[in-house]
Amino acid sequence: MSNTASLKKEYAERIVPALKSQFHYSSSMQVPVLKKIVINQGMGIAVADKKLIEIAINEITAITGQKAVATISRKDISNFKLRKKMPIGVMVTLRHEKMYEFLERLVRVALPRIRDFKGIESRFDGRGSYTLGIQEQIIFPEINIDSIT
Known part of the structure; x- marks a missing residue:
């Protein structure tokens, strides 16, 4: 089993019952769950x-282990020399297995x-x-310190 399975298993076996008893939930479906993790980097x-x-x-x-996409500007802002549809950042949305993998490494x-x-x-x-905010x-161990500009 991978680390992802261990994190999901720990959540299901230890965290959900603890939250259920602490907050007096009648069902385990009332316990909050992670749906997604969004990683965003603005590059002004x-x-x-x-x-x-x-x-x-x-x-x-x-x-993240998942292909990131560039985010684009929605409108012109002359003070920042920004034009509509210029790339200004990067984002990726993680769900399911990759989300738990990333959370474990984080x-x-x-x-x-x-x-x-x-x-x-x-x-x-x-x-x-x-x-x-980081x-x-x-x-992150995936980033080589020597390659940073």
């Missing part, structure tokens, strides 16, 4: 250099590599979404 400087988008796509693809490998790591905040927005992608 990519307006000047188009190669940065390709580099970012390759890095996010290496980190929690057990990447986050402990952050210098002076004191944990993550436990605040969610009103809709059940959680946002985590300043440097070099915390």
